[in-house]
Amino acid sequence: MEAASIPSGGRGLLSRSPLARLPDRALKYGLTALSALILVLIVYFFVRLVGESSPAFSHAGLFGFTFNKDWNVNAERFGALPLVVGTLITSALALLIGVPVAVAGAIYATELCPLRLRAPLTILVELLAAVPSVVYGLWGIFFLAPKLRGAEQWVADRISFIPFIGGGLVTIPNYFITGLVLAIMILPIVSAISREVMATVPSDHKEAALGLGATRWEMIRMAVLPYCRSGIVGGAMLGLGRAIGETIAVTILIGDAPQLGSHLFGQGYSLAAVIANEFGEAQGLHRSALFAAGLVLFVLTLLVNGLARFFVVRAARGGSTTPTAGVGDGGVLVADAVSGA
Amino acid sequence: MSAPSGSSDLLGRFAVSPARRRRDSLARGSILAATLIALVPLVLIIYYLLLKGLGSWSSSFFTTDPTGNTFFKSSSIGGIKSAILGTVEIVALASVIAVPIGIGVAVWLVEYGRDSWFAHTVRFFVDVLTGVPSIVFGLFIYIVLIVGTGSTYAGYKGAFALTLLMLPVVIRSAEVVLLLVPGALRESALALGAPRWRVIFSIVLPTALPGMVTGVLLAIARAAGETAPLLFTAGATLKTSFGLGSFMNSLPVQIYSDVTSPTASVEHRAWGAALTLVVMILILNLIARVVARRSRLA
Numbered sequence: 001m002e003a004a005s006i007p008s009g010g011r012g013l014l015s016r017s018p019l020a021r022l023p024d025r026a027l028k029y030g031l032t033a034l035s036a037l038i039l040v041l042i043v044y045f046f047v048r049l050v051g052e053s054s055p056a057f058s059h060a061g062l063f064g065f066t067f068n069k070d071w072n073v074n075a076e077r078f079g080a081l082p083l084v085v086g087t088l089i090t091s092a093l094a095l096l097i098g099v100p101v102a103v104a105g106a107i108y109a110t111e112l113c114p115l116r117l118r119a120p121l122t123i124l125v126e127l128l129a130a131v132p133s134v135v136y137g138l139w140g141i142f143f144l145a146p147k148l149r150g151a152e153q154w155v156a157d158r159i160s161f162i163p164f165i166g167g168g169l170v171t172i173p174n175y176f177i178t179g180l181v182l183a184i185m186i187l188p189i190v191s192a193i194s195r196e197v198m199a200t201v202p203s204d205h206k207e208a209a210l211g212l213g214a215t216r217w218e219m220i221r222m223a224v225l226p227y228c229r230s231g232i233v234g235g236a237m238l239g240l241g242r243a244i245g246e247t248i249a250v251t252i253l254i255g256d257a258p259q260l261g262s263h264l265f266g267q268g269y270s271l272a273a274v275i276a277n278e279f280g281e282a283q284g285l286h287r288s289a290l291f292a293a294g295l296v297l298f299v300l301t302l303l304v305n306g307l308a309r310f311f312v313v314r315a316a317r318g319g320s321t322t323p324t325a326g327v328g329d330g331g332v333l334v335a336d337a338v339s340g341a
Numbered sequence: 342m343s344a345p346s347g348s349s350d351l352l353g354r355f356a357v358s359p360a361r362r363r364r365d366s367l368a369r370g371s372i373l374a375a376t377l378i379a380l381v382p383l384v385l386i387i388y389y390l391l392l393k394g395l396g397s398w399s400s401s402f403f404t405t406d407p408t409g410n411t412f413f414k415s416s417s418i419g420g421i422k423s424a425i426l427g428t429v430e431i432v433a434l435a436s437v438i439a440v441p442i443g444i445g446v447a448v449w450l451v452e453y454g455r456d457s458w459f460a461h462t463v464r465f466f467v468d469v470l471t472g473v474p475s476i477v478f479g480l481f482i483y484i485v486l487i488v489g490t491g492s493t494y495a496g497y498k499g500a501f502a503l504t505l506l507m508l509p510v511v512i513r514s515a516e517v518v519l520l521l522v523p524g525a526l527r528e529s530a531l532a533l534g535a536p537r538w539r540v541i542f543s544i545v546l547p548t549a550l551p552g553m554v555t556g557v558l559l560a561i562a563r564a565a566g567e568t569a570p571l572l573f574t575a576g577a578t579l580k581t582s583f584g585l586g587s588f589m590n591s592l593p594v595q596i597y598s599d600v601t602s603p604t605a606s607v608e609h610r611a612w613g614a615a616l617t618l619v620v621m622i623l624i625l626n627l628i629a630r631v632v633a634r635r636s637r638l639a
Contacts, residue, residue, distance in 0.1 A: 016536065027538045031449035034442060035463045038508070042466050045481040052484050104375030112369060113376075121376070128383055130626050132566025134593045135615045138600050139386050142608060184382045191379070215361055217368035245474025247569040248593070252600055272476050272569070279483075279573050294480045298473060305472030 046298075053292035055285060065292055071258040071269070073278070078289035080296060082260045086175065086268040087297070089261075090250060091243035093179025098186045099236045105187075106194035111220055122195070129188035137252030140181040145172045145253065152176060156265045170265040173255035178270075181249055186239035193238065197231030197315050198224060231315025237308030241301050247272040271297040394616025397609040403617075407579050407595065407610065418607055421614045423581040424595035428618075430583070431496055431575060431591055432565045435503035440557055442504075443511030444546075450512070451519040452541055471509040476569035478505045483573045496582070496589030499575025503564040510563060514556025518549045518636075551636035558629035562622045568593035592618045 056078055057065055068079025109121050152170045159166030201224050209219040225232075255267025256277050271293045279290050357365070401420055408419035446463065454460025482502040487493065522545050530540045546553075571594050578588040592614055599611035 014534075020536065024537045027541070028453055031445050031453060032459075034445045035449050035454065035459075038446060038470075039463065039466050042470060045485070048484045048489075049477075049480065052488070101375045101379050104372045105379045108372050108376040112372060124380055124383060127623075130562065130566075130619070130622050131386060132568070132593060132615075132618055132622065134566070134568045134596045134600070135386070135390070135619060138596060138611055138615050139389060141600060142612075143385070143389050187379055213355065213357070215357055215365035217365040218361070220368075241472050245472070245476070247474060247476040248597055252597075272474055275476050275480070276569055276572060291480060291484075294477050298477050301472050301474055302469065305468070309468060 049291060049295050049298065053288055053295045056289040056292040059285060059288075065289070066296060069260055071274075073258075073286055076285055078285070078292075080271070080289075080293055082258060083269050083271045083274050083293060084296065085260060086254060086270040087244055087272070087300070089175050089264075089268070090178045090182055090254065090270060091240055093176065094182035094186055094243040095236060095240055096183075097180060098183030098239060099190055099232075101183070102187050102190035102235075102239075103194050103232055105191050106198055107220060107224070109191075110195055110198040111224060112216065125191050126188050128184065133185065133246060133249045134252075136181050136185055137249040140177060140249065140253045141173065144181065145174075145177045148177065148180075152265050156263070164262075165264045168263040168266055171255060171267050173253050173267055174265045175254065175261055175268050176264050178250055178253040181253055182243045182246060185246060185249065186242050189242060190232075190235045190239040193235030193312065194228065194232050197228040197235070200231075200315075201227045228315065230311045234308045234311030234313075234315055237304055237311060241304040241308060244304060245272060245297065245301050247276050251276045271300075390612070390616045390619060393609070393612035397613030398616070402610075402613055406581055407590075418610055419579075421592065421595055421610065421617065423579060423590040424592045424614060425617065426581055426583075427496065427575070427590040428565060428592045428621075430585060431500045431503060431571070431589060432561060434497060434500035434585060435507060435564055436557070436561050438500070439504040439507035439511055439560070443508050443557075443560075444515050444553060446508075447512050447515035447519055448541060448546070450516050452537075452545065467509050467512050470505070471513070473505075474569075475506055475567050476572075478502045479570040479573050481505065482570070486574070494574060494576030494588050496575050496585035496587065499571045499589060499591070500585065502570035502574045503567060506567060506570060507560040507564050510560035511557055514559065515549070515553045518552030518556065519545065521552070522548045551632050555629045555633040555636070558625050558632070562625040562629070565625070566593060566618060566622055568597050572597075592621075 059065075060068060060078060065078060065080055066084060067081050068077070069081040070077045070079045071082055072078075105121075105125060109118055109125075113121060149170055149172060152174070156166050156168065156170050160168075205223040205227065206219055209223040210216075214222065250270050251273040254270055254273055256269055256273060257267035258269050258274070259267075261268035274293055275290050275297075279287070282290050403420055403425065404422055405420040406423045407421065446467075450460055450463060454463065479502050482498055482505070486498045486501065526544055526548060527540055530544045531537075535543070571591050575591060575594070576588040577594045577598055578590050580590075582589055596611050596614045596618070599607040599614070
């Protein structure tokens with residue numbers, strides 16, 4: 001029959017006309033262009049940031065800018081060491097205080113707590129992530145810092161024999177209080193990733209440990225924690241990235257003094273805080289120095305987040321040695337936690 | 342014929358030694374204590390927000406602009422109308438830009454890019470974007486839209502900065518959800534003769550919709566609380582402005598300028614504004630959770 005015969009135009013019975021294939025092409029290339037646009041945008045921003053900060057670097061040299069400890073706007077001397085040190089001290093404090101608490105919370109939620117409590121506990125910890133950073137700053141400076149000042153002074157007097165940490169007069173805004181508030185701020189992300197990683201521990205391992213007579217704690221120590229080590233490290237690094245980049249809460253709490261704080265309970269400055277605080281009235285070389293501070297901050301977070309990603313991805317693959325079933329789900333969950341939290 | 346000896350003997354041989362038992366309860370106790378410690382700041386923050394924030398809420402608090410007057414009684418410092426409207430406008434514009442682009446990129450990653458080297462590069466750059474400190478986004482926009490054009494702060498520039506902040510969150514959350522759409526659904530549609538674009542618009546996107554809404558709402562909630570990217574892009578002002586081309590106030594910036602103000606009387610307004618902001622963000626989070634629960638995927 002004629003209708004069934006293949007048309008002689010060269011087009012198969014089942015293939016679409018070129019016109020009907022047009023929207024497909026358009027969508028595919030449109031979306032590809034959109035994705036390419038993001039790459040171009042990031043590279044362009046980075047190049048422009050380097051360009052804007054180059055006067056400051058050529059003024060003092062890359063090394064001089066980063067490691068000179070004199071930040072004096074009026075004298076046009078821009079050494080970023082006090083800022084870098086402030087950023088590192090406060091973020092390290094945040095990790096020191098925040099990670100053990102976050103991991104303990106994750107262990108409790110996944111291994112120890114009654115099943116009914118698990119969801120409410122998780123939601124409560126994640127509520128901390130919903131509080132904006134400026135509110136942490138507000139709460140920290142008007143409530144936490146004045147309340148803790150007496151205790152801080154007591155501790156500072158007791159440990160005054162340790163150089164760079166104890167001794168001296170405790171000010172209301174200081175390094176320690178900044179680190180403490182940062183610790184609270186990174187709790188949700190570190191805890192979320194630890195929880196996701198702990199959920200990937202095969203129950204075989206845990207049951208084997210319990211079957212051999214281990215107590216709950218021994219099971220956690222020998223079966224759960226070693227399996228999750230790189231995931232927890234990755235979560236902690238992500239928290240570190242957050243802490244390093246945190247701006248507004250730090251600006252409010254660190255005291256904004258452009259000097260190397262003499263002790264842990266003294267005022268200081270951080271890379272992000274200096275930008276937030278001084279950019280508004282900055283001109284010329286000063287502005288360029290602030291762009292340079294932003295660049296240093298950007299590179300620092302890039303390195304930390306790169307490391308974090310390495311560890312989290314390794315954990316999502318089920319640790320370096322034991323590939324196990326069900327890890328694929330864990331990978332998705334971890335990726336979700338990394339991007340969503 | 343070694344029948345099991347008395348049960349007390351068995352218990353004796355297999356029981357956990359007192360030392361190990363002590364260590365177990367000690368460890369469990371400290372884990373519980375640390376968990377409770379983690380909840381202390383949450384309770385304190387919520388308590389103080391309610392205590393101080395509710396005290397400054399009043400009908401005039403929401404219907405007047407801040408006056409810039411800081412030296413008199415709290416009645417004359419004004420409210421936060423311009424800040425609320427500014428936040429809503431800026432975040433709305435940011436979402437209108439970020440959501441279509443973000444979902445578009447996620448669709449490309451899942452439906453077209455998949456495991457190609459280019460898709461991996463895009464994922465890598467999106468991850469880079471995730472980690473960029475929010476103040477650096479402000480600097481980016483400042484360089485391009487303020488130094489680059491020689492103009493000054495404007496609401497839409499703040500919205501662009503928030504767009505950059507939202508993009509990675511939208512892309513990664515949408516990607517995760519799109520990956521959960523069963524491949525069988527796509528294959529059935531393709532086998533029935535639907536072209537690729539129809540499969541995406543009629544099958545994949547509707548299936549993934551609730552999950553994507555959750556991700557979008559969480560991204561909006563995150564953007565709404567950001568101060569740093571707005572400081573040098575949208576600026577700070579007292580008056581209510583509806584044009585996104587002019588200086589624009591926002592809740593986080595208003596709180597920040599009240600906190601850093603040398604006079605103490607504006608502290609009340611900061612607490613009230615903070616409570617307003619947190620309530621707005623919590624509502625978004627709540628809706629996101631409800632939508633997530635309705636999702637058919639995962």
